[in-house]
Amino acid sequence: MRQTRIALVGAGGVARRHAEVLAGLGDVAIVGVADPVAAAAASLAQDTGAVAFDDVAALLDGTDPDAAYVCVPPFAHGEPERALVERAIPFFVEKPLGAGLAVAEEIGAAVAEPGLLTATGYHWRYMDGMERARELLAGTPARMAVGTWLDRVPPVAWWTRRDRSGGQVVEQATHLLDAMLHLVGDVGEVYAVASWAPRARFPDADVDDVTAATLRFAGGAIGSLAATSLLPGKQRAGVELLCDGARLALSETGLVVADGEVVEHAEDAWLAKRRVDRAFVDAVQGRGADVRAPYAAALATHRVACAIADSARDGAPVVLAVGA
Ligand SMILES: NC(=O)c1ccc[n+]([C@@H]2O[C@H](COP(=O)([O-])OP(=O)(O)OC[C@H]3O[C@@H](n4cnc5c(N)ncnc54)[C@H](O)[C@@H]3O)[C@@H](O)[C@H]2O)c1
Numbered sequence: 001m002r003q004t005r006i007a008l009v010g011a012g013g014v015a016r017r018h019a020e021v022l023a024g025l026g027d028v029a030i031v032g033v034a035d036p037v038a039a040a041a042a043s044l045a046q047d048t049g050a051v052a053f054d055d056v057a058a059l060l061d062g063t064d065p066d067a068a069y070v071c072v073p074p075f076a077h078g079e080p081e082r083a084l085v086e087r088a089i090p091f092f093v094e095k096p097l098g099a100g101l102a103v104a105e106e107i108g109a110a111v112a113e114p115g116l117l118t119a120t121g122y123h124w125r126y127m128d129g130m131e132r133a134r135e136l137l138a139g140t141p142a143r144m145a146v147g148t149w150l151d152r153v154p155p156v157a158w159w160t161r162r163d164r165s166g167g168q169v170v171e172q173a174t175h176l177l178d179a180m181l182h183l184v185g186d187v188g189e190v191y192a193v194a195s196w197a198p199r200a201r202f203p204d205a206d207v208d209d210v211t212a213a214t215l216r217f218a219g220g221a222i223g224s225l226a227a228t229s230l231l232p233g234k235q236r237a238g239v240e241l242l243c244d245g246a247r248l249a250l251s252e253t254g255l256v257v258a259d260g261e262v263v264e265h266a267e268d269a270w271l272a273k274r275r276v277d278r279a280f281v282d283a284v285q286g287r288g289a290d291v292r293a294p295y296a297a298a299l300a301t302h303r304v305a306c307a308i309a310d311s312a313r314d315g316a317p318v319v320l321a322v323g324a
Pocket residue numbers: 009010011012013014015034035036037040056071072073074076079080094095096121122123156157171
């Protein structure tokens with residue numbers, strides 16, 4: 001079987017995770033790794049049997065891959081995607097699509113016009129409970145969605161700076177927003193408040209460490225999102241969907257459906273992170289059409305996350321152009 005040749009842009013934590021999953025698929029070869037930190041590129045290249053580069057253009061021209069993974073921090077998006085679009089190379093890009101909205105809008109337009117194959121790291125769409133929740137909500141739509149992400153500051157230096165990560169909602173709780181959009185539909189308006197206080201352990205931080213947002217979905221449902229990075233570890237990350245007569249609670253660990261008593265409890269098999277890569281590689285190979293969050297869908301989610309960040313900063317509601 002011909003191996004699908006994949007190039008990795010970025011050689012940090014999530015690139016290593018994708019490399020491990022891709023190696024396990026059996027029909028993929030990692031051909032090159034680019035990272036401006038030469039030691040990071042060299043280490044991942046050595047572990048994957050690939051060639052190391054310090055620059056995206058050199059990586060793409062030197063390896064001529066079938067597809068690429070963009071696994072850079074939020075602030076570093078733009079240059080890698082432009083290089084891929086220019087060469088018409090299909091790509092998988094990690095969330096968020098940027099620290100802000102401008103680059104993501106530019107790339108969204110650039111991939112739409114030629115219809116370039118893209119996928120993104122919104123792997124919650126592949127969790128076992130997600131399909132079941134969509135099935136149940138198709139019969140009894142959610143009237144309210146309540147998202148909660150209670151966590152720590154992740155151990156990457158760029159995270160605590162607003163201009164590097166975009167902040168917790170843009171970088172992290174965006175998974176919940178994506179789940180909400182997938183389960184409930186477009187968001188038409190948000191209003192958020194957030195606050196920051198000095199913490200001795202994070203002297204350079206300027207990201208909010210608590211955020212509360214209210215959402216109005218275009219279809220009439222309402223929602224809320226609470227996020228904090230004040231805790232020593234992840235204590236909860238999930239979405240509850242409230243319907244006429246039932247509550248669905250979806251998290252990384254599974255789906256609970258209750259109508260007063262628990263009527264269904266399905267544990268997640270932790271395959272979402274494998275499925276998201278399998279679906280992209282299948283699409284690159286021209287078989288299968290199960291990319292559930294192409295760039296355009298991820299951009300819709302990113303717009304909501306950025307609108308929440310803008311609302312918290314400016315102290316005013318933000319109206320979104322639904323269906324843009
Ligand atoms: N979907 C998920 O579950 C998930 C999990 C973890 C991280 N992520 C996302 O993946 C992204 C990366 O996270 P991470 O934990 O791997 O960060 P990281 O800091 O561990 O790694 C990022 C790497 O990208 C490199 N880099 C920076 N600019 C670059 C450029 N222009 N070209 C090539 N490489 C460049 C850095 O030197 C670093 O080695 C973040 O946006 C994060 O939100 C997603």
